[in-house]
Amino acid sequence: MTWNVAYHSGMSSQSDFRACVMTGAAAGVVAGLLTTQHLFGAIPRFIREGGKLFIDSGAFTAFRKGEPMDWATVFRKYNYVIESTEGSPNVTIVAPDVVGDQDATVALWQMHRDLIRSWIDSGVRVLMPLQRGALLAHELLQEAISLLGTDRFCAGIPSNEAALPPDQCALLVHHDFHILGRVVLTPEVEEKVRALRAANPAATLTADANWLRSRTKKIQRVQKDLAQDLFFSRRSRAVAAVLAEEAYAAP
Numbered sequence: 001m002t003w004n005v006a007y008h009s010g011m012s013s014q015s016d017f018r019a020c021v022m023t024g025a026a027a028g029v030v031a032g033l034l035t036t037q038h039l040f041g042a043i044p045r046f047i048r049e050g051g052k053l054f055i056d057s058g059a060f061t062a063f064r065k066g067e068p069m070d071w072a073t074v075f076r077k078y079n080y081v082i083e084s085t086e087g088s089p090n091v092t093i094v095a096p097d098v099v100g101d102q103d104a105t106v107a108l109w110q111m112h113r114d115l116i117r118s119w120i121d122s123g124v125r126v127l128m129p130l131q132r133g134a135l136l137a138h139e140l141l142q143e144a145i146s147l148l149g150t151d152r153f154c155a156g157i158p159s160n161e162a163a164l165p166p167d168q169c170a171l172l173v174h175h176d177f178h179i180l181g182r183v184v185l186t187p188e189v190e191e192k193v194r195a196l197r198a199a200n201p202a203a204t205l206t207a208d209a210n211w212l213r214s215r216t217k218k219i220q221r222v223q224k225d226l227a228q229d230l231f232f233s234r235r236s237r238a239v240a241a242v243l244a245e246e247a248y249a250a251p
Contacts, residue, residue: 002193006249007028021042021051026054039081056208071108078119088124089123091124101133117149129156132158132162137168155174159179169192174203176203215242
């Protein structure tokens, strides 16, 4: 399989996340949208049952909307999840970054270095996005290792705005990578994956992409035909039914 784990992003609502709990599908959520019920109920249960969770900071959405990031809230949600899941390695969190701005990203890493290191030491998987800039990707990776005093983190490969090109991927040597925002292998993504695998044949390679967006109409059709249930909403059961048919391929 191409991916060790492919995360179904877009599952931040309680009903959609419940569908991942029901099916065991690897889930992707946004930190700022997590509720108390998520943080202290659904997420700990999901992780206890072997689920895999990717928590995005929301920086990419903020970038597209031209909105500022509320990092204090994001960090607070991260810390709640780390505490409630006892630092599970099945939880991936994205370190602070600014899309397409390497200097601003490194400045955030420097500002929050001790906090990021504490996340790594807790046991969760921390993703450091390698944004483009004056440093080539492999140089930025070494900068992150030097700053944090460890290489025990995941190197994030941007694939949307300011995407990291395949020739820079070919120079990366690391043990853990994540392709941000792409699961389906377009020619460009496939070239990046080949480059990473060639230099790092034993590395972990994961990816995330919004799974719900292209399936909204199908889910609505399924939901309309479902009867009421005492325990699970029609929305959760509809999403779970479509996941059963169309989930990203498991390893």
